[in-house]
Amino acid sequence: MEFMSVIVFGLVNSTILALTAMGFSLTFGLSGVANFAHGGLYLFSGYVSWMLLNYLGLPFALATLLAVVVAALAGALIYRLVIMPVRGIVLSEVIATFAVGVAILELFRWLGFVTYEFNLKPFIKGSVEIAGVAVDYQRIIIIGIGMLMAAVLWYFTHKTRIGLALRGMSQDEYTALSVGIESDWAATLSLALGGVLAAVAALAILPLGIISINIGYEVLLIALAVTVLGGLESTAGLVAGAFVLGYSMTLTSTLLGPQWMEVVYLVAIVLVLAVKPSGLLGRSKELEERV
Amino acid sequence: MIREPVLRVSNLSKRFGGVNAVYDLSFDLYEGETLGIIGPNGSGKSTLINLITGFVRPDSGRVIFRGKDITGMAPDKIVTQGIARSFQLVRPFYNMPVFKNLVIPLFSPRVRKSKGGKYGDRGEVAIHLLEEVGFERDSNVPYKTAGTLPHGYMKRLELARCLSLDPDLIILDELFSGMSMSEIASILPLLEKINKEEGKTLVMVEHRLKELFRVVGRVIVLNFGAKIAEGAPAEVMEVEEVRKAYLGSEVEAGA
Amino acid sequence: MDRGIKVRSEDIFAISSMREIMYLALPRAAVIAVLLAFPLLKDLLGHYWQNVMLMTCTIALLALSWDLLASVGLVSLGQAFFFGVGAYMAGFLSRSLEMTPLFTIPLATVAGAVVCTLVLFPVLRLRGIYFGLITFAIPLLMMRMIEATKILGGTEGMSGLPPLPDITIELYLVITAVLVCVFGFKRLMDTDYGLVLQAIKDNDRSVLASGINIQWHKTQAVFIAAIPGTFAGAFLTHHYQFVGMPAFALEYSILPLTSVIIGGPGTFAGAMLGAFILVPLSELLRAFGTLRVVIYCAFLLIFAVGLPEGVFRFIRRKYHQFERVVPMEEAKA
Numbered sequence: 001m002e003f004m005s006v007i008v009f010g011l012v013n014s015t016i017l018a019l020t021a022m023g024f025s026l027t028f029g030l031s032g033v034a035n036f037a038h039g040g041l042y043l044f045s046g047y048v049s050w051m052l053l054n055y056l057g058l059p060f061a062l063a064t065l066l067a068v069v070v071a072a073l074a075g076a077l078i079y080r081l082v083i084m085p086v087r088g089i090v091l092s093e094v095i096a097t098f099a100v101g102v103a104i105l106e107l108f109r110w111l112g113f114v115t116y117e118f119n120l121k122p123f124i125k126g127s128v129e130i131a132g133v134a135v136d137y138q139r140i141i142i143i144g145i146g147m148l149m150a151a152v153l154w155y156f157t158h159k160t161r162i163g164l165a166l167r168g169m170s171q172d173e174y175t176a177l178s179v180g181i182e183s184d185w186a187a188t189l190s191l192a193l194g195g196v197l198a199a200v201a202a203l204a205i206l207p208l209g210i211i212s213i214n215i216g217y218e219v220l221l222i223a224l225a226v227t228v229l230g231g232l233e234s235t236a237g238l239v240a241g242a243f244v245l246g247y248s249m250t251l252t253s254t255l256l257g258p259q260w261m262e263v264v265y266l267v268a269i270v271l272v273l274a275v276k277p278s279g280l281l282g283r284s285k286e287l288e289e290r291v
Numbered sequence: 292m293i294r295e296p297v298l299r300v301s302n303l304s305k306r307f308g309g310v311n312a313v314y315d316l317s318f319d320l321y322e323g324e325t326l327g328i329i330g331p332n333g334s335g336k337s338t339l340i341n342l343i344t345g346f347v348r349p350d351s352g353r354v355i356f357r358g359k360d361i362t363g364m365a366p367d368k369i370v371t372q373g374i375a376r377s378f379q380l381v382r383p384f385y386n387m388p389v390f391k392n393l394v395i396p397l398f399s400p401r402v403r404k405s406k407g408g409k410y411g412d413r414g415e416v417a418i419h420l421l422e423e424v425g426f427e428r429d430s431n432v433p434y435k436t437a438g439t440l441p442h443g444y445m446k447r448l449e450l451a452r453c454l455s456l457d458p459d460l461i462i463l464d465e466l467f468s469g470m471s472m473s474e475i476a477s478i479l480p481l482l483e484k485i486n487k488e489e490g491k492t493l494v495m496v497e498h499r500l501k502e503l504f505r506v507v508g509r510v511i512v513l514n515f516g517a518k519i520a521e522g523a524p525a526e527v528m529e530v531e532e533v534r535k536a537y538l539g540s541e542v543e544a545g546a
Numbered sequence: 547m548d549r550g551i552k553v554r555s556e557d558i559f560a561i562s563s564m565r566e567i568m569y570l571a572l573p574r575a576a577v578i579a580v581l582l583a584f585p586l587l588k589d590l591l592g593h594y595w596q597n598v599m600l601m602t603c604t605i606a607l608l609a610l611s612w613d614l615l616a617s618v619g620l621v622s623l624g625q626a627f628f629f630g631v632g633a634y635m636a637g638f639l640s641r642s643l644e645m646t647p648l649f650t651i652p653l654a655t656v657a658g659a660v661v662c663t664l665v666l667f668p669v670l671r672l673r674g675i676y677f678g679l680i681t682f683a684i685p686l687l688m689m690r691m692i693e694a695t696k697i698l699g700g701t702e703g704m705s706g707l708p709p710l711p712d713i714t715i716e717l718y719l720v721i722t723a724v725l726v727c728v729f730g731f732k733r734l735m736d737t738d739y740g741l742v743l744q745a746i747k748d749n750d751r752s753v754l755a756s757g758i759n760i761q762w763h764k765t766q767a768v769f770i771a772a773i774p775g776t777f778a779g780a781f782l783t784h785h786y787q788f789v790g791m792p793a794f795a796l797e798y799s800i801l802p803l804t805s806v807i808i809g810g811p812g813t814f815a816g817a818m819l820g821a822f823i824l825v826p827l828s829e830l831l832r833a834f835g836t837l838r839v840v841i842y843c844a845f846l847l848i849f850a851v852g853l854p855e856g857v858f859r860f861i862r863r864k865y866h867q868f869e870r871v872v873p874m875e876e877a878k879a
Contacts, residue, residue, distance in 0.1 A: 034675055085851050090674050091621050095807065095850045098623075102800070103843035110837040221686065224679060259694045266687035273680045274668040346754070370757030378755070384748045387741070395745045398738050399757035413738055456757055 006250055008133045014246025015146035016205055018239055020219055021226035022149060023197030025238045027075075028227065029157070030166045030190035036094055037078055038198055039220035040101030043213070045071040045199035046206045047108055050118060060121075068199040075195025079188045087187070105216040114213060122207040138207050145204045149197065154235045166190065218262070225265035228272050231279030241279065295358065297322050297460060297492050298374075303342055303352030305516075312338040314516040316352070320460070325486055325493040327503045327524070330513035331536055336496045337379060339513070340464050344376045345369040357459070371401045375458035377449040379465040379496075385438030389426075392437050392448060393417035396455045405457060417455070424451040425477055443474045450478075454485070460492045461485070467499040475502050482506050500524075512536070573865065578725060585717035596713055598829045603720035604629075604782055606821035607774040608802035609809070610727045613817040614771040616806075617735060618764055619673065619747035624681035626798035627665075628775025629782075630688055632658040636780035637704040637789035647710050647784040651777070658776030663769045670764045685794040692791055703790020710784050720781060724818060727774050731814045734770075743767055801825070804842050807849045810856015819858045 024038040035041075049067035052058045058066070078100055086092035108114075127136040156163040166186050206215075222245075230241025249264045272279060296319035303316045313335045320326055328336050341347040343354055345366040354362045361369050384392050396402065397413040421433050424447040432444070440448065446466055453461050467475050483506065485491050497503040504510075504524040512520040512533050520530040527533055584591075584599060608625040615622050636654035640647065669680050693701055710716050734740045742763060745753050750760050783789040801824065802817075809820025824845065831838045849856065 082847060082851060086854075091678070092850050092854065094623075094675055094678060095803070096847055099843040099846035099850070103840045103847075106836050106839040106843070110835060110840065221683070224683070228679065257694075259690075263687065263690045263694055266683050266690060269683040270669075270680055270687060273672055273676055277672060277676060344755070346751075365759070366754040367757050367759045370755065375757075376755055378751070382749050382752055384745050384752065386748060387745070391741055394738050394741050395753060395758065396756035398742050400759075401757045452752070452756060 002254065004131045005133045006247075006254055008130055008135060010247040010250040012135070012139045012143060013250050014243040015143045017222055017226050017246045017249075018242030019142065019146045019149060019197075019201040019204065021223040021238060021242060022153060022201065023194040024220075024223035025227045025230075025235075026153060026157075026197055027190045027194030029234075030169075030193070031187035033079070033083060033187060033191065034090075034094055034097070035075075035078070035191065035194055036098035036220060037101035037104065038194065038223050039216035039218070040104035041071055041074060041078075041195050041198040042202045042219045043108065043211065043216040044074060044104050045195075046120065046202040046211050047113055047118070049203055050120060050211065053120075064203055067203060068196055071195040071199035071202075072192040073195070075191040075193070075198075076188045079184075079191040083187070083191070084184060087184075101216070101220065105213050109213045113211070116210055118212075119210045120203065120207045138204075142204050142208075145200065149200060150235060150239055153197075157235065221262075221269075222265055225268045227279075228269050229279055237279060294321050296320055296355075297324075297357060298343070299353075299355040300343065301353045301355070303339070303354065304350050305338055305342055305347060306350055307338075311335075311516045313342060313349075316513075316516070316518055318511055318518065318521065320492060320494065323486070323490050323492055324509065325495070325507040327507035327510040328494065328496045328513065329498075329500060329503070329510060330519075334513040334536075335516035336513055337464060338516070340376060340462055340494075340496060343369075344374060344462065367399070370399065370456060370458070373401070373459035374462065375453035375456040375460070376462040377446075377453055377464055377466060379468065381442075381445040381449050383437040383440070383445055383448055385436065387437055388434050389437050389440060389444075389448060390414055390417040390421060390433040393420055393451055393455050396452050399456065401456055420451045420455050421448075423454065424448075424481065442469045443471065446470060447478070450481075458491065460494065462494045462496075464496050465498060466495065467497055467502055475499070479505060574729075581721045581725065582718075584721065585714045588714065593713075596717060598826055599717060600720060600782075600785060601829075602821055602825040603724045604778045605798075605801045605805055605825050606724045606818045607720070607727060607778040608798060609805040609817035609821050610724070610731060610814055611771045611773075611775040612802050612806050613811055613814055614731055614767065616811055617740075617747060618743045618767040619750075620670070620764065620768070621674065621678045622681040622799075623678040623803070624683070624685045624799045625775060625802045626685040626794050626796065627681060627688065628658070628662055628772050629779040629798040630685055630794035631662050631772075632776025632779025632781075633783040633789045633793035634698055634779075635661070635776065636783040637707055638698060640707050640784070641704060647708055651780045651784060654780035654783075655773055655777040658780065659769050659772035662772040662776065663765060666768050667765060670761055670768065682799070685796075685799065689791050689794045692794075699790065701791060703788060705788045705790075707784060707787045707789065709787050716781075716785060720778075723774065723777060723781075728814050728818050735814075800839075800842060800846075801828075804846050804849075806856075807846055808857055810854075810858045810860075813856075813858050816856045816858030819861075820856070823857065 020042070023041070024035060027033055027035045027038075045067045048070050049063050052063035052066055053060065056063075078097065082096045082100055083093055086096055122136070122138040123141055124137040127134050128140065129135070157167050158164070166189070169183065169186055226238060226241045226245055228241075229245055230237030230239070245265055245268055248268075249261050252260045252264050298320040300319075301317045303313055304311070305313045316335075316339065318326075328339065330336055338347060342349045345361070345364050345368070348363050352362070353360060356369075356372055356374060359372065361372055361374075364372075383389075384395065391414070394413045394417055397416055418433055422428055426432055426444070426447065432440070437445070437448065446469065450463070450466065453463070466478075470478070479502070482493065486493050486506075493506070495503060495507060507524065510520075510522065510524050510527045511518055512527055512530070514532070514536040519532045519536065520527045585596075588596060608629060611628060612622055612625055632654055635658040636647075636650050639645070639654050639657070640650040643650065665684070666681075669677060672680065692698055698704065710719070735744065742753070742758060745756075745758075746760055746763055753760055779793060783793075802821070805820030805824050806817045807820070808823055809816030809818065811817070824842070828838050828842065831841055834841070853860070
């Protein structure tokens with residue numbers, strides 16, 4: 001049964017990774033901004049939802065919806081206030097967003113959001129047996145949400161007018177200008193959408209355990225690992241990266257013990273960047289011109 | 292007596308995304324020669340230079356320089372072998388004073404080796420070189436930031452960088468582009484001097500055919516990455532294929 | 547005018563009178579004097595501020611290391627890597643060799659720098675954010691590896707390591723190290739070799755076409771930059787007589803980075819100044835607990851977004867303006 005559990009939990013973990021990285025990847029793909037505040041946004045939406053549920057006593061659906069909207073606003077705000085003044089200076093973008101992310105996380109730590117009472121309830125309690133392996137409903141829901149979001153994401157970037165325009169823009173600003181999209185507006189949107197995806201991921205995944213600050217840092221690293229592994233721009237790459245990483249983590253955890261799980265994605269970042277910086281599916285950015 | 296070529300390019304090919312940028316190209320280059328490489332836009336001229344100088348790795352074929360196989364060698368190693376090149380799009384070190392731009396190549400292993408360890412005041416050597424390529428003597432231009440130079444001077448700076456490396460072979464990628472007629476006229480004697488007096492072999496990729504033909508003794512014409520003609524400038528322009536390739540695309544074709 | 551003089555004249559024109567020598571030398575001399583006098587004031591300042599000084603110098607060293615890397619275009623988000631490697635190397639060496647710290651610190655510094663250079667060698671061709679990413683991941687990876695494999699003392703770390711003779715010597719050691727790095731790095735960047743390093747950052751295509759091996763120069767730069775970092779680690783290991791996983795903590799990456807951003811990158815003096823602003827300030831804020839980190843981040847944001855030139859360039863500009871005013875007043879007198 002060990003084998004089956006690796007297969008099943010590998011699938012679950014891979015979906016979790018894909019979902020976690022999706023917001024980061026989308027923002028990067030659409031506007032070229034590496035949003036290091038991704039982990040901050042992720043945890044922020046979790047806490048917002050918790051506060052809406054517990055302090056204001058809002059119904060679940062409303063709290064969830066509001067949390068997503070707030071995350072989108074936060075993303076847009078990050079762009080407008082922090083990234084826009086330093087747009088184009090990649091290092092400053094990274095430092096600024098990283099600072100925002102760490103600030104959000106550490107602020108919650110300081111406010112004392114670190115105890116066991118901070119947890120979100122699963123959508124449906126209980127579990128089901130798949131091929132002899134017990135899987136709770138929440139994880140199954142996560143797989144559903146993950147597949148749905150991947151499909152939506154793909155449809156948005158490949159089939160909708162606006163998605164195509166945004167993608168074109170990340171390649172060539174002039175093309176995008178000719179379809180009438182202003183660069184700053186597009187980037188704001190990409191950050192907002194990144195926020196939405198971070199929130200969706202957080203609200204689906206956080207019920208699996210308690211909310212803790214360190215998850216925020218982990219989320220950032222996972223997002224980096226998955227996107228680096230899959231190559232930094234395509235949905236297919238993202239899914240492939242998540243699966244490679246998800247199964248290697250599950251396998252490592254089963255064979256060597258759970259303390260090795262984090263080693264896996266950190267090694268993945270280091271190895272991929274050292275050996276094939278364009279990622280597994282990345283097209284030939286293979287330093288064609290060796291400069 | 293059969294002369295050994297300085298540079299032998301044999302069956303060189305490179306594809307970019309399914310398109311032949313350079314296809315099965317071979318030619319020899321002899322010591323002290325001046326060779327022009329021409330062809331319509333996108334005919335693979337710049338790729339050819341990148342292949343020879345190591346900036347792009349060829350898919351197949353060989354580049355032999357002075358009897359040594361330099362195919363796929365790193366660009367800086369190729370410079371050390373004795374090939375210097377200029378770029379079509381000049382990119383000096385914008386934030387440095389002009390003369391300090393030349394301190395960089397003067398610091399290279401090739402120069403340090405040939406001058407024997409310490410190289411004295413590199414700044415002073417740099418100023419000399421700048422004068423040689425036509426920077427006015429005793430002006431303050433060499434001390435200005437390189438980014439503020441007019442285009443023509445940036446091109447001269449590129450040329451000075453090549454010369455500073457004391458190469459055996461100099462490859463100039465569209466040196467004349469963006470230069471005025473008078474600027475070109477002032478640089479022609481210099482090219483002649485480099486070739487005749489200092490005995491350096493010269494390869495020039497150019498669009499400005501009329502000016503080019505005053506310098507080079509032999510021309511290779513490329514189209515779609517392949518050699519379509521080779522010979523003395525006047526002969527080459529008589530070839531039917533060359534005329535066809537250039538028809539309508541080049542203004543100055545009738546040299 | 548003789549061309550040789552003209553070439554050099556940019557550097558010497560100011561030194562034409564005693565007053566101008568003072569004008570140039572005074573700020574430097576003042577900084578050196580204050581720093582060297584600091585350890586002598588131990589009765590006045592007490593143990594607490596001496597420790598703050600040690601921490602300040604440690605962060606200053608890591609910030610200087612960052613600035614040197616940045617001058618070849620390598621942006622590090624993980625200075626903790628250098629620090630941690632130096633720290634563990636010192637712990638390991640003094641455990642296995644049982645020698646005095648005055649021997650293990652230099653040894654750990656050099657050996658640590660070699661290790662860091664070897665680890666980073668394969669990724670030196672990466673540029674911009676990619677290099678940053680990898681340096682961000684490596685210290686975290688080191689932590690997890692030590693945790694998972696339980697080598698080098700595992701989560702417990704190594705304690706009971708031999709101490710340094712006394713606090714005055716410790717202070718002089720780090721203060722000298724900081725001064726050597728600030729002035730040494732500045733001098734290095736003014737040489738032709740330093741010019742090549744800057745050129746690599748500027749435009750690597752032209753450097754290649756100049757026949758210079760970029761990879762090799764970057765490797766050398768990493769080695770030089772690693773030295774202050776590993777030294778800081780080795781030093782603090784013997785100061786605390788302990789080394790453990792916190793040596794790779796995020797703090798040792800964020801504090802130096804924030805210092806450089808506050809002081810202004812590219813000047814070395816800025817990196818040092820930033821550390822001397824940030825670390826004492828963060829000590830004063832100790833009462834705020836983890837809110838301190840939020841405050842660092844606020845600093846990072848304010849300076850990275852609002853004042854990218856940094857405090858040092860700002861002050862230097864003001865100082866030069868001040869100088870121009872002086873002759874006017876004299877003229878009146």
